[in-house]
Each structure stands twice: as structure tokens, then as C-alpha cells.
Amino acid sequence: MTTQSTNGPAGPATAGHSKAAAAIEKARSEGRTALIGYLPAGFPDVQTSIDAGIALARNGVDLIEIGIPYSDPVMDGQVIQEATVEALANGFTVPRIFDVVEGITRATDAAVLVMTYWNPVMRMGVRAFAERLAAAGGAGLITPDLIPDEAAAWLEASDEFGLDRVFLVAPSTSPQRMQATVDASRGFVYAVSVMGVTGARTSVGAAARAVVDAAHAAGADRVCVGLGVSSSAQVREIGAYADGVIVGTALVAALRDGGVDAVADLTRELSTGTPKASAGGAA
Amino acid sequence: MTDTHQDTGLPGTDAGAADAIDAGTAEAFLSHDESLRHAPGPYFGAYGGRWMPESLIAALDELQDTFDKAKADPEFTAQVAELNRNYAGRPSLLTEAQRFAEHCGGVRVFLKREDLNHTGSHKINNVLGQALIAKRMGKTRVIAETGAGQHGVASATAAALLGLECVVYMGAEDTRRQALNVARMQLLGATVIPVTNGSQTLKDAINDALRDWVANVDTTHYLLGTAAGAHPFPAMVRYFHEVIGEEAREQILEQAGRLPDAVCACVGGGSNAIGMFHGFLDDRDVALYGFEAGGDGVESGRHAATITLGRPGVLHGARSYLMQDEDGQTMESHSISAGLDYPGVGPEHAYLADIGRAHYEPITDAEAMEAFQLLSRTEGIIPAIETAHALAGAMKVGRRLAADLAPGEEPSDRIVVVNLSGRGDKDVATAAGYFDLLPDDSAEQEIADEGEQL
Numbered sequence: 008m009t010t011q012s013t014n015g016p017a018g019p020a021t022a023g024h025s026k027a028a029a030a031i032e033k034a035r036s037e038g039r040t041a042l043i044g045y046l047p048a049g050f051p052d053v054q055t056s057i058d059a060g061i062a063l064a065r066n067g068v069d070l071i072e073i074g075i076p077y078s079d080p081v082m083d084g085q086v087i088q089e090a091t092v093e094a095l096a097n098g099f100t101v102p103r104i105f106d107v108v109e110g111i112t113r114a115t116d117a118a119v120l121v122m123t124y125w126n127p128v129m130r131m132g133v134r135a136f137a138e139r140l141a142a143a144g145g146a147g148l149i150t151p152d153l154i155p156d157e158a159a160a161w162l163e164a165s166d167e168f169g170l171d172r173v174f175l176v177a178p179s180t181s182p183q184r185m186q187a188t189v190d191a192s193r194g195f196v197y198a199v200s201v202m203g204v205t206g207a208r209t210s211v212g213a214a215a216r217a218v219v220d221a222a223h224a225a226g227a228d229r230v231c232v233g234l235g236v237s238s239s240a241q242v243r244e245i246g247a248y249a250d251g252v253i254v255g256t257a258l259v260a261a262l263r264d265g266g267v268d269a270v271a272d273l274t275r276e277l278s279t280g281t282p283k284a285s286a287g288g289a290a
Numbered sequence: 291m292t293d294t295h296q297d298t299g300l301p302g303t304d305a306g307a308a309d310a311i312d313a314g315t316a317e318a319f320l321s322h323d324e325s326l327r328h329a330p331g332p333y334f335g336a337y338g339g340r341w342m343p344e345s346l347i348a349a350l351d352e353l354q355d356t357f358d359k360a361k362a363d364p365e366f367t368a369q370v371a372e373l374n375r376n377y378a379g380r381p382s383l384l385t386e387a388q389r390f391a392e393h394c395g396g397v398r399v400f401l402k403r404e405d406l407n408h409t410g411s412h413k414i415n416n417v418l419g420q421a422l423i424a425k426r427m428g429k430t431r432v433i434a435e436t437g438a439g440q441h442g443v444a445s446a447t448a449a450a451l452l453g454l455e456c457v458v459y460m461g462a463e464d465t466r467r468q469a470l471n472v473a474r475m476q477l478l479g480a481t482v483i484p485v486t487n488g489s490q491t492l493k494d495a496i497n498d499a500l501r502d503w504v505a506n507v508d509t510t511h512y513l514l515g516t517a518a519g520a521h522p523f524p525a526m527v528r529y530f531h532e533v534i535g536e537e538a539r540e541q542i543l544e545q546a547g548r549l550p551d552a553v554c555a556c557v558g559g560g561s562n563a564i565g566m567f568h569g570f571l572d573d574r575d576v577a578l579y580g581f582e583a584g585g586d587g588v589e590s591g592r593h594a595a596t597i598t599l600g601r602p603g604v605l606h607g608a609r610s611y612l613m614q615d616e617d618g619q620t621m622e623s624h625s626i627s628a629g630l631d632y633p634g635v636g637p638e639h640a641y642l643a644d645i646g647r648a649h650y651e652p653i654t655d656a657e658a659m660e661a662f663q664l665l666s667r668t669e670g671i672i673p674a675i676e677t678a679h680a681l682a683g684a685m686k687v688g689r690r691l692a693a694d695l696a697p698g699e700e701p702s703d704r705i706v707v708v709n710l711s712g713r714g715d716k717d718v719a720t721a722a723g724y725f726d727l728l729p730d731d732s733a734e735q736e737i738a739d740e741g742e743q744l
Contacts, residue, residue, distance in 0.1 A: 078489075081497050082504070085487075088487055095619070101617040101618065126618040129604060130618030152604075154344055154347060175344045180347070184347065202345055202508075203504060203505040204505070
């Protein structure tokens with residue numbers, strides 16, 4: 008770790024600058040767990056992915072995560088892989104990500120993060136990518152295969168353009184790495200619930216709570232749980248200890264099977280799980 | 291951490307501290323100040339590192355720690371030496387190829403006979419070492435990727451020998467075309483999982499192996515087959531192959547009384563080449579040549595010449611040269627040799643290329659097949675098609691050396707050592723198809739039409 012965030016580690020001081028933090032804090036102030044929805048850009052085509060993103064925002068999602076389809080998505084399970092393969096087959100190119108981000112941010116006030124494997128960003132140039140993302144109204148990046156140890160250029164560019172940088176922590180993360188990753192993150196810290204890849208699971212393991220607790224203990228004020236969440240019951244369960252819940256595969260499957268309307272329906276269902284038992288109690 | 295190259299385009303166009311460091315390293319190398327041997331990683335100049343999900347970092351740390359301790363443990367090194375000697379059949383021979391040499395400008399040519407190892411290639415060196423490391427970590431299961439099946443067969447062999455469960459990921463198309471190699475792995479007790487994701491090639495087999503690893507990392511070691519991937523794999527895989535270059539250097543001194551002028555090897559991911567090169571890295575007068583798969587020719591776009599035409603990027607955990615499009619999407623590679631058909635390359639090769647210590651050139655399918663046939667007919671050795679790329683390269687290098695002699699020198703004053711990394715039994719169907727030796731209605735013809743190896 009070479010660069011410390013000017014705003015502190017995913018902490019309250021960042022809320023004024025961080026779009027992701029602001030979105031999560033707004034949910035918290037309303038007594039809710041933040042709901043974060045993932046969809047891949049360009050699936051099944053660019054316009055539909057914009058419409059689906061808008062449907063997320065209008066039906067209860069606080070923060071939107073848009074994935075860049077990539078040839079080698081090692082952290083993704085079957086459903087998301089198939090969707091991204093289709094997006095690429097349908098002609099998606101990386102610069103279109105900025106059209107998708109802009110299309111959603113222009114129509115809604117949701118914060119939009121981009122989830123991307125690192126090579127497409129490196130190929131465009133980290134600074135150039137950051138500049139275009141900021142110009143499109145994006146909040147920042149979630150980086151599943153970039154660890155802070157390798158992120159010098161991104162730490163610098165995200166500071167320059169005021170973007171959030173969401174790194175992942177996992178059940179296998181050592182205390183030392185937990186501290187370093189929390190320190191490097193801005194917006195929130197992404198807690199991987201299980202050792203595995205994306206995909207709906209009937210239960211999210213007990214490991215998730217331990218990861219969230221460890222991240223909180225390391226000073227993270229916003230820790231959101233992803234991987235395996237597909238129902239409002241799971242959202243409620245995780246909301247008891249986490250600040251936000253990330254749903255991906257289930258939404259992608261809904262879009263695949265039922266289009267934008269199905270995304271809206273599932274989002275409404277998921278959002279019924281967000282009210283906290285006691286308002287603001289899980290900080 | 292020295293990596294400030296994230297914004298990079300082609301090497302030499304980047305600004306930043308890492309360039310100064312690279313230039314310093316190259317200068318130190320040229321002035322003979324600094325050894326290039328035993329580079330520990332994680333970085334080789336601006337290459338290498340760990341571009342991996344956080345979920346796997348703890349496993350990589352554990353692997354690195356276990357490997358570092360094992361290297362320093364005489365019991366471990368003795369165990370490796372014993373398996374190399376009495377199981378794999380080391381030391382492998384160094385054979386002078388006098389009739390083949392006539393086609394190499396008349397220079398003397400020596401072949402490092404990794405084809406004579408158990409399982410028929412250099413790959414046994416790495417799998418035995420890593421399987422021992424897996425056992426030291428208390429893992430009970432190994433997973434591996436394979437293209438044509440050679441690393442899968444080697445992994446299944448090591449797992450059988452050491453009592454480990456073995457699962458091999460292989461592209462679905464390859465499992466059909468390489469039915470005999472699938473059977474071979476199954477005979478050795480391994481499970482072969484056909485990969486239907488993505489382009490269903492070697493890179494997708496690696497992707498699926500990584501997905502398995504992240505879900506089963508408590509019990510499972512990922513037995514990566516080449517000197518690529520996240521740290522410590524490039525340095526560790528090289529370590530287990532260093533024996534190739536160590537032996538070859540000793541043998542050429544004994545047989546020829548001096549070091550060679552050039553050393554040649556084929557490069558896919560680059561494990562046989564890095565093991566061979568390592569023995570000669572600090573011998574400044576020995577030129578090192580890596581030969582990449584040029585496929586139909588680099589101008590055709592259908593090739594696997596990663597260093598020749600790729601650009602720096604990250605894939606499967608390391609920053610290195612990479613065949614990628616304008617968007618950073620990995621491109622499909624093409625080669626008649628499945629073992630070289632990979633769009634990436636080990637990071638230490640990327641570094642050696644940048645500082646000019648090793649030279650990398652493409653060899654087309656046609657050039658490789660010519661050398662394949664030539665070695666078979668002049669020396670009675672059928673090489674792997676991968677290896678045939680190194681032989682075709684040696685023919686070029688030998689001719690260049692012969693054309694550049696000082697007055698009074700003879701071509702036979704020049705010496706080229708080639709790493710004969712594997713035998714060609716697996717390639718007979720492909721070669722027979724290529725040279726049109728099969729009846730049209732034979733089952734082998736059908737396999738050969740697919741352009742793959744048995």
C-alpha cells in the first residue's frame with residue numbers, strides 16, 4: 008500500500024465525496040440496509056442494460072453495479088459468464104460502458120459503480136479510464152482481480168477524479184491484509200460471503216458475518232456482502248450485521264428470463280428485506 | 291512495489307519510475323554486475339506480480355511460504371533429486387545431432403533429451419516438485435489444466451505416484467479430439483472435466499481450474515503447468531525445471547569442452563525454455579533464443595507469438611505480454627502445436643525479452659513441420675511438434691552463425707544446444723495427416739483433420 012485515501016478508510020469523512028458512501032448512508036438514515044444490484048453492461052444489448060439499470064433504481068436499489076463483459080471472468084459462475092459471453096457476441100465494446108453509466112445516471116439519482124476485471128482498464132489506460140468514468144457520472148470501480156498491492160496507478164487515478172475504489176475481502180483474508188484493504192478502500196468494502204464464484208446459493212455461510220465483523224473491526228464503516236444472495240429473506244438476514252447487500256446472479260437470471268419487467272419485480276421483492284430491525288443499528 | 295506500468299502501451303513507451311529501474315537493471319546486466327539467476331519474484335522488472343482475486347491470496351502466501359521453506363530443507367531437495375533420478379530418469383542425455391546439423395549451416399548441434407524423461411517431456415520435473423509441495427501443505431487433492439493433455443497426463447502421473455486425488459480441466463472440444471489422452475489420464479486415476487465455458491480452449495481450462503481452486507482451496511493445490519500465473523508460480527515452476535539447464539551446461543562443457551554459442555527452446559507459457567535458459571543466464575556470451583508459435587504466419591493473425599506481437603497486460607494472475615484486442619479482451623491463439631497454443635507467456639520471459647538477454651522469434655507451422663520431419667529422418671528422433679519449433683529456430687540460428695564467421699573459422703567452431711523438450715508419439719496422427727500419410731477412410735485421418743494431437 009503506497010497511497011492513503013485523502014478521505015480515510017471507507018469512513019464517514021468520505022461520505023461527502025463518495026457517491027457510494029452517500030447512497031449507503033442515505034439508506035442507513037432511512038433505517039434500511041443498502042440494496043446493491045448488479046447487471047452486466049450490454050446484456051442482452053446496450054439499451055436494454057440501461058433500461059434494466061433504471062428499473063433497478065426505480066424499484067428500491069440504492070447503488071447499481073454495472074459489470075464490463077470480459078473474456079476471462081474467473082470470479083463468475085455460469086449465469087453471469089453466459090450473460091457476458093452473449094453481450095460480447097452481440098458486439099459490446101468496453102467504451103460502451105460509459106454510455107451505460109451515463110444512461111442510468113442521467114435518468115436516476117442512483118450511484119453507479121462499474122465492476123471490472125483489470126485488464127480492460129489497463130488496456131485503455133488507468134487514468135484515461137478513470138477520467139471517462141468520472142465524466143459519465145460513475146461513482147467508481149469494484150475490482151475483483153485487483154488487490155491494493157498492485158493498485159498504485161488506480162489509487163492515484165481514483166484520488167485525482169474523486170472515484171470510489173471498492174476492493175474485496177474474503178473469508179481467507181488475513182488480519183493484516185484486512186487492515187490494508189480496508190485502508191485502501193473508499194465507498195465501501197466488498198465482503199465475499201463464501202469461498203467461491205458468483206451464483207445464487209440457498210444459504211450464505213456463517214463465514215460472511217465473520218468477514219463483515221473483521222472489516223468493521225479494521226475500521227470500515229460500510230461493509231457490503233456479495234456472492235450467493237438471491238432473496239429478500241437473505242437480504243434481511245445479512246442486513247442484521249452488514250451495511251449493504253449485493254445481488255447479482257438472481258437479477259441477471261431475471262433479466263435473461265423475463266426482461267426489464269422481471270428485474271423490476273425481483274428488485275421490489277428484494278427491497279422488502281431491507282428495513283432494519285432497529286433503524287440505523289448496524290453501523 | 292515497483293509497478294507503475296499500469297497505463298502502459300508497448301514497452302519503452304511508458305513513463306515512470308519502473309522504466310528507470312528497468313534501464314538500471316539492463317545496464318547492470320550489460321556491465322556484468324548483476325546475476326539474473328534465481329530471480330525470486332514476485333516481479334521480473336515490470337512483469338509478474340499477483341493480479342488475482344483476494345480470495346486466493348492466502349493460498350498463494352501459503353504456497354510461497356511452503357516453497358521457500360522446502361527449498362531450504364535438505365530433506366526436500368534430496369526427495370526431488372531421488373525422484374528425478376530413479377523415477378523420471380534424470381539426468382537426461384545430451385546427444386550430438388550430426389546429420390541434423392548439416393541442415394543448420396554445419397554448426398555443431400546438441401539436443402538436451404527431455405523427451406527421454408518418464409511421460410515423455412520436461413513436464414515431469416515440475417509436477418513431481420509441485421506434488422511434493424502439495425503434500426507438504428497437507429493438501430489431498432491437486433487440480434490441473436491441460437490443452438493437448440501432456441500436462442494433464444504428467445499431473446495424473448505425479449498424483450498417482452504420491453497418492454493425491456487429481457482433477458484435470460480440459461476444453462470440451464479437446465477432450466473429444468484427444469480421447470486417447472483423456473483415457474490415459476483416467477487410467478492413471480484422474481478425473482477429467484470437460485470445460486464448456488468461453489472459447490473452450492486452454493485459457494478457459496485455466497479459468498475453470500481457478501474457479502475450482504477458489505472454492506476448494508482448503509484441500510486443493512492448483513498444479514499449474516507452466517512458468518506463468520501469479521507469484522510464486524513463475525519462480526517455482528522455473529525452480530523445478532532449472533535442472534534442465536544445469537545438466538545441459540555441465541554436459542556441454544564435458545562433451546565439447548566449452549559453452550555453446552546459442553541455446554534454443556520453444557516458448558508457449560515458457561517452462562521448458564526458462565528451465566533451460568536459467569543454466570546459461572549469467573554466461574554473457576551464450577545467446578538465448580525462444581521460439582514462439584507463428585501459426586499460419588504472424589501477418590495472418592492466426593498465431594500464438596505472444597512476445598513478438600502481444601502487448602503488456604494481465605491474465606491468470608501475472609502481468610506479461612498478452613495477445614489482446616483493443617478492449618483488453620484476450621484473443622484466441624492458433625498453432626498446430628496445442629502445447630504452444632496459449633495467448634500469454636511467463637513474466638520472466640517478458641523481462642528477459644525487454645532487457646535483451648533472450649531473443650524471441652516466431653516459427654510458422656510449416657517451418658516447424660519441416661524441422662519435425664528433418665529430425666525424424668536424420669536422427670531417428672521424432673520430436674514433439676512444440677519442440678519442432680525450437681529445432682526450426684536452431685536451423686535459422688545455426689545458419690546465421692555459419693554466415694558470420696571470422697576469417698579462418700569453420701562452422702563446426704560454433705555450437706548450438708537445443709532443448710528437445712518432448713517426444714512426438716502424441717503427434718503422430720497430426721503429422722501423418724499433415725504429410726498426407728493416412729488413407730482417407732481411416733479413423734486417424736478423422737482425428738488428423740481436426741489438426742490436433744493424439
